[in-house]
Each structure stands twice: as structure tokens, then as C-alpha cells.
Amino acid sequence: MKNVIVCSPKSLPASQLIVAARKAVEINPHNHPPLEHLALLVPGFRATPARIAVLTKKYWGIGGVKLTVSFLDNPPADLRKRILLHMNAWAETANVKFTASNTDPQVRIARAGGQDGGYWSYVGTDILSIKKNEATMNLEAFSMETPESEYHRVVRHETGHTLGFPHEHMRRALVEKLDRQKTIDYFMATQGWTEEEVIAQVLTPIEESALMSTAADPRSIMCYQIPAQLTKDGKPIVGGKDIDRSDSKFAATIYPKKTVAVKKATKTAAPASKRTRK
Ligand SMILES: [Zn+2]
Incomplete structure (x- = not known):
């Protein structure tokens, strides 16, 4: 338990955020933040390009997710197969498919330690903004000896990020375990966040953030995971298992399996819908 590795949030460098946000909206227009709604909700809200970029979601779109996967360090076939199996666990309810391929793979998995080590995924x-020879996901030291429970907790969580799911807030009892100042310092240093952002993201319990969060699930596999050095009792918070x-x-609503039966209706209504759209 002491040495358990938790997920470190991974985001693009600030210089790439605006371009990546535009790409996200191009791929899926629903990724654009609801600016009019926010202007009403948040006093003094200003829709600068940088602010819009931060608020832009990164989902792949209603048509589902089909991504190719490769491994950067040539692991054995049984390990590749096992990792892919757990990535595709999301396919049980959602229209999601990860396939192994070495031709221009979109998801690139490394198992590095050190500076870029740990567990993370863009x-x-x-992930489309990452250089082709660089990892989009890291599963430090994963092997066939890694316990099955870690495949469930880690591979499925990191795959959730690849699918566009951000971290969920923690419930109050867990937030209270955190050393507030250490937590602020840590996320400011590792994520480049401001103090306000750390408070909003990590130190605001799910009970208080329910208004902002679409899926308020305290046991979600996507809950924040916190390293041991940030908690008062020195134990890590490992998040959903x-x-x-x-x-x-939630995955099924973002990536529904059945395309809605109104296809024909929208086709007929196409000229009208063009006029009604803003
Ligand atoms: Zn994570």
C-alpha cells in the first residue's frame, strides 16, 4: 500500500492548449464550453481564448471511439493482449474499441519509470497533439506479474482519460484527509495550476461541486488519486477500484452504442435545421 503509484494528471503544455482546444471542437462540437451559461453562472466570467481552452472538453464524439494502440517498448504478446483487454472493458456499455496496430497508432503506451514515470494518460x-514517437499513456513497470486488481484500477482509469474523462471530485471525507497547503503546493508545481484551480479541482468535495459536475459519483474509477505525501495520515488515496x-x-451516454433512430428524420429536416442553428 505504501508504494502504490497513483495517477498523475497529464495535460498539454500551456503553449498548445488553444490549438488543441480548437481541434477538440472540430472533432466534436459538443466539446465547446457553454459560454452563455457560464457568463450567467460565474460572476465576472470573461471568455478569453485561454479560458475557453481550459474549459473545453476532450470527448471523441457521439459516433463512438475507435482508436489504434501500440506499445513503445515492445512488451511480450500476452502482456499487450492483457492491457488491451482491460482497455476494452469500457466497451461493455459504450461504443468504444481499441485495436492493436503499428501503423500510425493513436494511443502509444510506454512503461517508463523516472522523470516521466508513473501512471498517466493525456x-x-x-492525444492527437502528442508527437508520433512519444507516449500518450504510461503504465510504469506493468508486467504479467502485476496483480489483476491493478489492471482494473490503473489500466481502466488511464483508458478513461484516453476516452476524454477528466478526474472526478472526491467526497468530503477524503478531501479532509489532505494536507491543504502541501496539496496546493504539489498541484501548483506539477500541473502549473493556480491556487484557485487546485482548490476548485482537488479541495472542493463532491458534495459542494455537485452543481458543476455532470457525474457526481464518489466511487467513480475517475476520482482523483492522491500520493501518500499529501495526506495527513501518510496513506495514499487510491480512488475507485x-x-x-x-x-x-456515463460512458454509455457519451458514446452510445445504438445510433438514434431519428437519422432519417434529421436527413429530411436538414434544410430547416440549418436555419434554426445559431
Ligand atoms: Zn487519472
């Missing part, structure tokens, strides 16, 4: 469409029911349901 979020959703952001597996995709739970509400995770599956």
Missing part, C-alpha cells in the same frame, strides 16, 4: 482528443455502474452509464 485526455481524449489531446474499477469501472462502477455509474461510470458505465
Whole structure:
């Protein structure tokens, strides 16, 4: 338990954020933040390009996710197969498919330690902004000897990020375990966040953030994970252990399996819909 590795949030460098946000909206227009809504909700809200970029979601789109996967360090076939199996666990309810391929792979998995080590994945469409020879996901030291429970907790969580799911807030009892100042310093240093951003993201319990969060699930596999040095009792917060029911349901709403039966209707209504759109 002491040495457990937790997920470190991974985002693009600030210089790439605006371009990546535009790409995300190009791929899936629903990724654009609801600016009018925010202007009403947040006093003094200003829609600068940088602010819009931060608020832009990174989902792949209603048509589902089909991504190719490769491994950067040539692991054995049984390990590749096992990792892919757990990535595709999301496919149980959602229209999601990860396939092994060495031709221009979109998801690139490394198992590096050291500076770039740990467990992480870039979020959703952001993986398209990573250089072709660099990892989009890291599963430090994963092997066939890694316990099955870690495949559930780690591979499925990191795959959730690849699908575009951000971290969920923690419930109050867990937030209270955190050393507030250490947590602020840590996320400011590792994520480049401001103090306000750390407070909003990590130190605001799910009970208080329910208004902002679409899926308020305290046991979500996508909950924040916190390293041991940031908690008052010196124990890490490992987060959800597996995709739970509400995770599956949420994934199914973002990437529904059945295309809606109104296809024909929208086709007929196409000229009108053009006029009604803003
Ligand atoms: Zn994570």
C-alpha cells in the first residue's frame, strides 16, 4: 500500500492548449464550453481564448471511439493482449474499441519509470497533439506479474482519460484527509495550476461541486488519486477500484452504442435545421 503509484494528471503544455482546444471542437462540437451559461453562472466570467481552452472538453464524439494502440517498448504478446483487454472493458456499455496496430497508432503506451514515470494518460482528443514517437499513456513497470486488481484500477482509469474523462471530485471525507497547503503546493508545481484551480479541482468535495459536475459519483474509477505525501495520515488515496455502474452509464451516454433512430428524420429536416442553428 505504501508504494502504490497513483495517477498523475497529464495535460498539454500551456503553449498548445488553444490549438488543441480548437481541434477538440472540430472533432466534436459538443466539446465547446457553454459560454452563455457560464457568463450567467460565474460572476465576472470573461471568455478569453485561454479560458475557453481550459474549459473545453476532450470527448471523441457521439459516433463512438475507435482508436489504434501500440506499445513503445515492445512488451511480450500476452502482456499487450492483457492491457488491451482491460482497455476494452469500457466497451461493455459504450461504443468504444481499441485495436492493436503499428501503423500510425493513436494511443502509444510506454512503461517508463523516472522523470516521466508513473501512471498517466493525456485526455481524449489531446492525444492527437502528442508527437508520433512519444507516449500518450504510461503504465510504469506493468508486467504479467502485476496483480489483476491493478489492471482494473490503473489500466481502466488511464483508458478513461484516453476516452476524454477528466478526474472526478472526491467526497468530503477524503478531501479532509489532505494536507491543504502541501496539496496546493504539489498541484501548483506539477500541473502549473493556480491556487484557485487546485482548490476548485482537488479541495472542493463532491458534495459542494455537485452543481458543476455532470457525474457526481464518489466511487467513480475517475476520482482523483492522491500520493501518500499529501495526506495527513501518510496513506495514499487510491480512488475507485474499477469501472462502477455509474461510470458505465456515463460512458454509455457519451458514446452510445445504438445510433438514434431519428437519422432519417434529421436527413429530411436538414434544410430547416440549418436555419434554426445559431
Ligand atoms: Zn487519472
